[in-house]
Amino acid sequence: MRAVRLLLFVLGAAATAYGGWLLLPQLGTALPWLIGGPALHDALVAPLVGLVGLALGRLVTDRRRRAWIAAGLLASATLLLIAVPLLWRPPSAPPNPGLPDRDYPLGLAVGLAVVWAAIAIVLVVATAVDRRVTHRRSDSR
Amino acid sequence: MIRRARIPAPEDFTASSHSPLVAARLGLWLGVAFGLCFGTGLLSHYIQHPPGWFSWPTRPVNLYRITQGVHVLSGVAAIPLLLAKLWSVYPRLFVRPPVRQPIRLSAHALERISVLVLVCAAFFELVTGLFNVAQSYPWGFFFPTAHYAVAWLVAGAVLLHVAVKLPVARAALKTPLRRNAPVAAMTPGSDDSVERRAFLRTSAGVAGIAVLATAGVTVPWLRRVSPLAWRSAAGPQGVPINRTAAAARIVVPPHWRLEIVWPGGRRTVSLPELAALPPRTAHLPIACVEGWSASAHWTGVPVVQLLRWAGAPTGRPVRFTSLETEGLYAASTLPAAHASDPLTLLALRINGEQLSPDHGYPCRLIAPSRPGVLQTKWVARLEVWR
Ligand code: HEM
Numbered sequence: 328m329r330a331v332r333l334l335l336f337v338l339g340a341a342a343t344a345y346g347g348w349l350l351l352p353q354l355g356t357a358l359p360w361l362i363g364g365p366a367l368h369d370a371l372v373a374p375l376v377g378l379v380g381l382a383l384g385r386l387v388t389d390r391r392r393r394a395w396i397a398a399g400l401l402a403s404a405t406l407l408l409i410a411v412p413l414l415w416r417p418p419s420a421p422p423n424p425g426l427p428d429r430d431y432p433l434g435l436a437v438g439l440a441v442v443w444a445a446i447a448i449v450l451v452v453a454t455a456v457d458r459r460v461t462h463r464r465s466d467s468r
Numbered sequence: 469m470i471r472r473a474r475i476p477a478p479e480d481f482t483a484s485s486h487s488p489l490v491a492a493r494l495g496l497w498l499g500v501a502f503g504l505c506f507g508t509g510l511l512s513h514y515i516q517h518p519p520g521w522f523s524w525p526t527r528p529v530n531l532y533r534i535t536q537g538v539h540v541l542s543g544v545a546a547i548p549l550l551l552a553k554l555w556s557v558y559p560r561l562f563v564r565p566p567v568r569q570p571i572r573l574s575a576h577a578l579e580r581i582s583v584l585v586l587v588c589a590a591f592f593e594l595v596t597g598l599f600n601v602a603q604s605y606p607w608g609f610f611f612p613t614a615h616y617a618v619a620w621l622v623a624g625a626v627l628l629h630v631a632v633k634l635p636v637a638r639a640a641l642k643t644p645l646r647r648n649a650p651v652a653a654m655t656p657g658s659d660d661s662v663e664r665r666a667f668l669r670t671s672a673g674v675a676g677i678a679v680l681a682t683a684g685v686t687v688p689w690l691r692r693v694s695p696l697a698w699r700s701a702a703g704p705q706g707v708p709i710n711r712t713a714a715a716a717r718i719v720v721p722p723h724w725r726l727e728i729v730w731p732g733g734r735r736t737v738s739l740p741e742l743a744a745l746p747p748r749t750a751h752l753p754i755a756c757v758e759g760w761s762a763s764a765h766w767t768g769v770p771v772v773q774l775l776r777w778a779g780a781p782t783g784r785p786v787r788f789t790s791l792e793t794e795g796l797y798a799a800s801t802l803p804a805a806h807a808s809d810p811l812t813l814l815a816l817r818i819n820g821e822q823l824s825p826d827h828g829y830p831c832r833l834i835a836p837s838r839p840g841v842l843q844t845k846w847v848a849r850l851e852v853w854r
Contacts, residue, residue, distance in 0.1 A: 328638075332631045339627030343585065346620025353617070356608035357592070361618070364591025365584065372551075373558050380483070390663075398670040402677050405548045409678060409696050412602035434695035438681050441695075 392450055399446040403439055410435040481559035484660035485667040492640035493668055494553040495633070497675075499626060501546040502590070506623050508539035512757060513616055515839060518803065526809045529836035533755035536839070537686035540759030543597050544682050545675040550590055552671035579632055586625035592618045601685075601698050601758045603710075685760040699760035705827060706819045707754055707764045710840065713825035716792040718846050724830055726814075730780040730852035737778070739830050743816060745769045745777060750811045756840040766834045768815035772808055775852065783808050785853045788833050791846040800842040801853075806835045814847065 350357060379400065387393040413431040484490075514522045515532065525531060566572040593615065600611050630637070645665050684694025691701055703709055725736040748770050755761040775782050786807045792798040806812050812835040816823060823829040828845030835843065 328634065332634050335627045335631035335634070339582075339624045339629075339631055342620050342624030342627060343582075344624070346589075346617050346622075346624055349617035349620060350614065353609040353614050357614050357618070360596065360607055360609075361588040361592050364595060365587045368551075368554060368587075368591070369558075369561060373555065376555060377558075394663075394666045394670070398673065401548065401552075401670060402674045405551075405674050405678050406681060406696065408547060409544065409598065409682060412599040412604050413696070413698060416602070416604050429697065429700050431696070434697075438695040442677070 391453060395446050395449050395453075399442055402442045406435060406438045406442070476559075476562050477564070478559040478562050480562075484663040485556050486559050487556070487660070487664060488636050488640040489643055489645060490664050490667060491553060491556045492633075492637040493645075494549060494556055494671060495629075495637065496641065497672070498546060498549045498553055498590075499630070501542045501549055501675075502593075502622060502626060504538055504542040505546065505593070506619055508535045508542075509616070509619055511535050512539065512839065516757075516842065523803065523805060524837065526806050526811070526836045529750075529752055529811065530755070530761075531837040532839055533686060533753045533761040533837075536755055536757060536759055537683075537761065540597070540601060540685070541679050541683055543594060544678050546590075547594055547598075548674040548678055549671060550594065552667070552674075554587070556667075582625055582628045582632070585621060586629050589618050589621040589625055593622055601760075603758070686755075697760075698758070699756075701760075701762040703762070704824055705764075705821055707762045707827065708760065709826045710756065711795075711797075711845075713829075713846070716790075716795065716846070718791050718825065720791065720825075720830060720846070724848075726831065726847065727849040728775070728778045728780055728852075729849070730775075731854050733778075733780060735778040735780070737774075739816075742769060742774075742814070742831065745774065747816075748773075748810070748813060750813055750834070750836075752811065752813075752834050752836055754834075754840045754843060755838070761840075764818050765820065766813055766815040767817040767820075768813040768831065768834070770810050771802070771812045771814055771833075771835075771850075772810060774814055775807075775850075780852050782852075787849075787851040787853065788844040788847055789849040789851070790844050791848045797841045797844070800833070800844045802833070802835060802842075806838065809836060811836050 380397070383393055383396060383400075387396060410431060414435070511524075512532075512535065515524050518524070528534075565576050596607075596611060596615050596618075599605065600615070605611060645661055645668070680690070680694065681696045682694055682698070684690040684692070684697035685699050688701070691697070699708055701708065723738075725738050726742065728735050728737065746769075747767050749765055749767040751763055751765055753761045753763040771786065772782050775786075783804055784807065785804050786802045787799060788802060789799045790797075802812070812833075814831050815828075815834045816831050818824075818827055823832060828847070831847050832845040833843050833847060
């Protein structure tokens with residue numbers, strides 16, 4: 328394992344140095360976009376996710392339901408992130424009328440609707456199954 | 469209970485997803501996703517800037533379409549995986565540095581720096597890639613070179629990260645997530661293993677949803693399924709257009725003639741003469757670096773036949789120059805393998821119609837297994853290299 332780790336260190340340091348050297352001419356303009364991701368995530372996104380998780384824990388006590396709702400929230404957040412560059416187009420995009428050729432707000436709305444419809448179905452089915460199980464248990468008593 | 473606000477410590481995070489068992493598995497998946505991105509990205513870079521030792525096959529004709537589709541889709545899959553991984557290891561942001569032990573402190577600082585580089589670079593690649601496929605460039609740097617440079621940063625930083633974490637990761641990956649039944653029965657109540665598996669399953673599922681939501685840009689049977697595919701496969705004459713004739717400021721001269729030059733010879737050919745040469749129709753994709761692709765039936769003269777007809781040598785690289793006078797893609801060099809392939813056409817027609825100005829009238833290059841940006845439109849000149 329020592330040898331493997333040493334090799335990884337050497338290769339990793341070399342590749343990192345090469346990337347840094349390649350980036351050097353553009354480092355000034357790229358730096359805000361490098362720092363931006365982790366800064367936003369660590370200071371804003373992660374605490375927000377934590378708070379939403381805490382709130383969800385209070386509101387939904389059943390663990391299975393909570394897991395499904397959390398999955399829906401994660402899927403929605405991912406779809407929203409993917410849609411950002413499609414919905415928010417600063418004017419620096421090249422002036423070409425043929426480029427954005429789909430209805431992105433509609434696409435996002437459809438995607439979110441499908442995700443939540445699927446989760447609603449799962450929750451309804453789970454509730455029905457639970458009820459039947461409790462019925463059967465009380466019958467057999 | 470009132471607690472004073474303070475910076476949290478790793479022990480304050482009690483959710484079961486904050487565990488090396490989860491972090492190592494997500495790390496492995498992320499490693500696969502970024503590995504695919506790096507490999508296919510490197511290929512795309514070499515196809516566009518080939519070093520001497522590099523050669524790229526012409527078959528299957530969809531090869532570049534597949535590698536570049538894998539590139540953008542594994543990047544899309546990495547978005548939820550990266551967020552899940554960072555959530556899993558978020559408590560470690562608050563690990564207190566060992567301030568009193570200088571040697572351990574410097575090791576800690578080095579590790580922190582390498583992790584910072586890793587996370588910065590990983591975010592950078594995903595964010596800039598996503599904006600690029602939407603053809604949106606809200607920054608000051610030149611995207612292709614910056615994205616390429618930072619790809620090396622990610623690759624290097626992942627290797628360093630794995631070197632540091634290897635013992636933890638190996639132990640974590642060897643520990644099964646599912647607790648065996650006797651142990652579970654002895655400690656009922658809160659079962660971390662259930663929640664950990666749920667967290668991992670959700671992460672993988674959301675990565676799948678993200679891929680499904682976008683894969684329609686290049687996977688034909690998903691065209692109607694993917695709501696967030698950034699491009700449709702439709703367009704004038706059945707194929708989307710990235711650069712219009714107006715954007716490229718193309719003016720086709722009234723007596724346009726194609727110029728063919730080679731060491732020691734030169735010949736020109738008019739459009740009617742080109743149209744009179746034996747045509748060939750090929751079903752080939754336009755496969756864009758941005759991951760979208762669309763196939764069409766192209767009709768024209770095989771480049772190798774044209775060269776033979778002109779009396780030029782074959783089996784050599786050929787430089788195609790456009791009527792476009794400026795811009796990065798005003799010219800491209802066709803490697804010898806592609807120039808000799810009978811499916812490489814100087815196309816005059818698309819899907820049975822004459823090429824429209826936006827598709828490259830009077831003629832365009834279309835070759836198998838190449839990025840769309842290298843399929844030069846509005847061709848004015850062919851130069852056979854020695
Ligand atoms: C782009 C890819 C990756 C990113 C962005 C990433 C990010 C991170 C970050 C930010 C941490 C916390 C650092 C710390 O402990 O202070 C971490 C921890 C960790 N990573 Fe990764 N990682 C990646 C790939 C991998 C790979 C390929 C593996 C190997 C299987 C891996 C295994 C681990 C392990 C075992 C930990 C420690 C978790 C703990 O101690 O709680 N990661 N990762």
